[in-house]
Amino acid sequence: MFDWQDLHYFSVLARTGSLSAAARELGVDHATVGRRVAALEQSLSLRLVDRLPRRSPLTAEGSALAELAEEMARLSQAINRRARGLTESATATVRISAPPAVAARLIAPHVVEFHREHPDITLALAGASHNAALDRSEADVAVRMTRPTEQDLLIRRIGALHFALYATREQAALPPETLAFIAYDSTLDHLTQQVWLRAILAGRPIIFQASDLFGQQEAARAGLGAAALPCFMGDNDPMLVKLDVQEPPPVRDIWLTAYPDVSRSPAMRTVMTFLADIIGRECPIKAP
Amino acid sequence: MFDWQDLHYFSVLARTGSLSAAARELGVDHATVGRRVAALEQSLSLRLVDRLPRRSPLTAEGSALAELAEEMARLSQAINRRARGLTESATATVRISAPPAVAARLIAPHVVEFHREHPDITLALAGASHNAALDRSEADVAVRMTRPTEQDLLIRRIGALHFALYATREQAALPPETLAFIAYDSTLDHLTQQVWLRAILAGRPIIFQASDLFGQQEAARAGLGAAALPCFMGDNDPMLVKLDVQEPPPVRDIWLTAYPDVSRSPAMRTVMTFLADIIGRECPIKAP
DNA sequence: AAACATAGGTGCATTATTGCACAGATAGAG
DNA sequence: CTCTATCTGTGCAATAATGCACCTATGTTT
Structure with a gap:
């Protein structure tokens, strides 16, 4: 030949x-x-x-x-x-990586309207506790709760995540000194909201430990005790009410990150704009 | 691209x-x-x-x-x-190499009928005194008066060339001891018909030497003397007659040769068949 | 479970291809 | 008619591609 x-x-x-x-x-x-x-x-x-x-x-x-x-x-x-x-x-399939709760409760509910406006772009949303390796193409774009340190990434602050203490109405009506608490297990003691929760215990017990926020939310809804939840979870749950706490609750920045060459594509721009908008609306950087 | x-x-x-x-x-x-x-x-x-x-x-x-x-x-x-x-x-252009007289008088006159029957095959006919080098593609097929010695060639005997002595009627009517002769020059003394001619001289002179048969034939037609010609030349010339000679005239085999892989092509087969037919008819192997 | 055969990836020496520079030829312009 | 520009062919140095040998991994056979 x-x-x-x-x-x-x-x-x-x-x-x-x-x-x-x-x-x-x-x-x-x-x-x-x-x-x-x-x-x-x-x-x-x-x-x-x-x-x-x-x-x-x-x-x-x-x-x-x-x-x-x-x-x-x-x-x-x-x-x-x-x-x-x-x-x-x-490139019209855009893969997003975000913390599980952010993925499931903040992003997933809005995918319907995104798809209606952009039927040609497919979103792949992964809730991941670890930081997806963008350099190994584990995701095209990532939502992070800590500022990325890599040099060559595009990094943008898109929101501020407020936390608060939530419990059922019945639990909230009890004398404060009788409250029990729901927290992460000890492997996650370094998390900002976990540090804050331990600070407000004042001798009161953690009677349940869960590995993610979903479990904590479900336990709080069941009347087990009070849990430190992001406001986008607690405020949107009709069975939970916010408890007043003297110590000011923590706020964590929400970051968007992607490789610059990838983020130039039209589909990526569209997706990044979408993420910044819904997270910016639900968790604005400036307090309302 | x-x-x-x-x-x-x-x-x-x-x-x-x-x-x-x-x-x-x-x-x-x-x-x-x-x-x-x-x-x-x-x-x-x-x-x-x-x-x-x-x-x-x-x-x-x-x-x-x-x-x-x-x-x-x-x-x-x-x-x-x-x-x-x-x-x-x-390869529907087939190149033939043959001794000049064979090419011009034996093959060329029949090309018209060949072309009529095979308009898609073009013949290229070369009269060559030397043996065309088939290995260098100087010709596709060759007619030879000596048996080729190369090992890898296809070799076929297709005819017998008879020679005779020819002269004009006037020359033929003279007393035999007064005849003069026409021959090749001395560089071709090795040729079979030249050996035979020298053998029948009996003291009579060669008064003209030519380098090819055409020149010898033209000199004989002009009444210059007697020439040893192939029968297909002498017999077909109305101005010449064959002279009786005691020593039997020579006969030379006519060979067809080509490379086997080339000779398998349909055009080559057709041409080789054509050459074998016309040479076989004009110079049959068995005497009539 | 171990041995064997086969598939794919990689570094390096060998081989092939390419670009460069030059020469010869030709067509067009002056 | 002469000069100029462009085209094509070729030798040689530089560059790229390939084959080879080796390694790792996996599927099949014993």
Whole structure:
């Protein structure tokens, strides 16, 4: 089988009429075009080109083959177009990584309206406790509760997450000194809201430990005790009320991060705008 | 534009399912196939293949492009077939080499009827004193008066060339001891018919030496003397008559020779049959 | 469970291809 | 007719591609 690239060079020679013109279009030396076409002739055992001092007209055989070569050229252009279409539709699947609660309660509820406005963009939302590695393409864009430290990332502050203490009405009506508490397990003692909760215990017990906010919320709804929840969870739960606490509750910045070259694509811009909007509305940076 | 040969390698990978299988079919190293497909992916900005430890399945995008690549492959096979067809019609010009007299007087007069029967085959007839080098493609087929010695040639005896002494009627009517003779020059003393002629001189002179049979025939027609000519020349010349000679005239075999692979082509078979027929009719192996 | 065969990735030496510079030829302009 | 610009072919140095050997991983066979 002949080298398909030799045929490519021949097809351009056939269309342009000279080695030099073909070379200019292909971005190679005229000698290379000459050698490639000669290699094709040898491979096919056929004279495709009459070699004159200043011209290289096609032979009759060359003209016959040029038609098929032209068809190959059209196919290769179709492949390029198809590839571009696939590339564009490939970036129209945007993968988001966010802390589980943020993913499930802050972002997921708004995906319906996003999809209605942008049916051509598919969102893939992953609730992840760990920071997704953008450098390994684990996600295209990430929502983080701590400011990313990587140098080459695009980083934008999009919101402020307020926490508060929540319990059922019955639990809230009890004498404060009889309250019991719901918290994370001790592996997460470093979290800002966990530090705050331990600070307000005042000798009162943590009677339930859960590994995520969902479990804490469910236990609080069941009347087990009081839990430190993000306001977007507590405020939107009709069974829970906010408890007053002397110590001011913590606030954590919400960050959006992605690689700059990826974030330039239209689909990515659209998704990043969407995330900034809903998080900005639910967790505004400036207190209302 | 991507390298078309990269696409070729990808099309074989797509069809065979593995780098190793593609490499075997293409006759290259599996590493080369891997690199070529990677180059294609880079050029198209697309992931075509999932790289697993023992497999390289196509991605969805890869499958989509594989269809177009397969179409390119079919076209390239059509190009090969078309090229072979053109090559075969190119060999429909058959080049014949024969001794000059055989070419001009034995073969050339019959080319008209050959062409009428085979308008698609072009004959190129060369009268050559030296043996055309078939190994250097100086001719496709040769008529020889000596048996070729090359090992790998196809060799066939197609006729017997009879010689005789010819002169005009006036010369033939003279007393035999007064005859003068026409011969080749001394560089051709080794020829069978020249040896025979010198043997029948009986002291009579060679008064004219020519380098070819045409010159000898023209001198004989002019009444200069007697010449040893092939019968197909002498018998077909109304101005010449055959002279009786006691010593039996020589006979030389006529050989047809060509390379076997070339002689298998239909055009070559047709031409070789034509040569064997006309030479067999004019110079039969068995005396009539 | 162990051994064997095969697949894919990678570094490096070898081989092939390419670009560059130059020469010869030709067509067009002055 | 002469000069200029451009085209094509070729030798050689530089660059790129390939094959080879080796390593790791996996599936199959014993």
